[in-house]
Amino acid sequence: MDPSLRGRLAACNAPWMEGILRRFTPATGAASRLCLPHHLAEFDQTMLTLYFAPNTAALAVHIALQESGAIYNTVRLNFASNDQKAPQYLAINPKARVPALLTEQGVLTETPAILAYVAQCFPAANLAPNEPFGFARAQAFNNYLCATVHVAHAHRVRGARWTDEPEVAQALTKKVAQNMADCFALIERDMRTGPWVMGASYSICDAYLFTVAGWLEGDGVDIAGFPAVHAHHQRMLARPAVQTVLALHRA
């Protein structure tokens, strides 16, 4: 674990941080050493902690983790009370955003990067193509969601990122529906093969598309206008992992 991260974590007083730090403390003494393989196996599994908030892109990572078969912890942040700006959380992710994934090697941020990490750590779940071109196609799809579609959506609710003038932020909401519709027209065109984003195989891209498509209604766009995306959304809702995670987010 990155020593500076340990220092930043140690500087926090949140009760939920204690459990995390305990898990980062290497076991010492003869007894621990004797059961090392079992201990390490358990260590790896419980080392993953996802920081999420409802109605954010973290839903995609949560679904991917659930589908991967990983054993993982979650910490729920409340954006309404600005949990993401608390010093405890800024020690985890100075960008004050979710998702963040705490691993035994340190913290990872940025949805497409964490999704790829989950896919690579749990190859048996087959959540991403494993040759360069297919993998790059999946990354390109996720990057488009992250850097274009999510950004288009963010101009409705997070205009203050790009302007300090409330009336300008208000004006930015006007083009959101059109931009989201344009983005999904492009996605719809690429979804022709199906049933999943990458074709025959379910992947991390499906969890991410499901998440972002879930924002359409709030953005004033009818998902039914994109039949392939709509069918994909229904297909996702039928998956047990998606139902499990949605229930947690909506609790």
Added chain:
Amino acid sequence: MDPSLRGRLAACNAPWMEGILRRFTPATGAASRLCLPHHLAEFDQTMLTLYFAPNTAALAVHIALQESGAIYNTVRLNFASNDQKAPQYLAINPKARVPALLTEQGVLTETPAILAYVAQCFPAANLAPNEPFGFARAQAFNNYLCATVHVAHAHRVRGARWTDEPEVAQALTKKVAQNMADCFALIERDMRTGPWVMGASYSICDAYLFTVAGWLEGDGVDIAGFPAVHAHHQRMLARPAVQTVLALHRA
């Protein structure tokens, strides 16, 4: 090659498309078959075509390709004459953006995805960590540049993406310098180890950081205010591959 892509390419009349299509046509006949291994080796190498325009994120991919040792073709687009919106180019990338990389398996878009592809296709160049956590850290860095820093910059020159009102687009330019400075303060903090973004090893992240840092001056931010980023920029300018590519972009 994706048949629908071949169809879209074939529908184009641009002279530069002919050469590309010729390279996509499998060699037939006894003579070709006899020299298959050599032919294929050459085929793979010349199969990569980068579409770029000066002063865009495509510079990062161009530098990475140059550092990778790949033999590749380039097609220069002129954004001033809207080359990126011409039907020939929309057949390559319907998003009307650069970079796009034409490979023997199809087209790739999105800078972080193409950078990862180049790193994975040319492992001898050691342009990215090859274990999941290190790779994810590199992807997270590149995703931040793509989805936050590039987006912050784009509000100065491409405000029309998010508003149809010229006065609103004009108002969006006001916060660009502050947002870029905030982003680079965060990057500066993460650059403490050096000399490269990922530490001791030069990687695709360096080409991308160099590219985006090159936009600071135009955005009204003095790079000298970020000593580690500034030193990194100078270090990059000293690399022969960077000098070669910059000369092409500035020609």
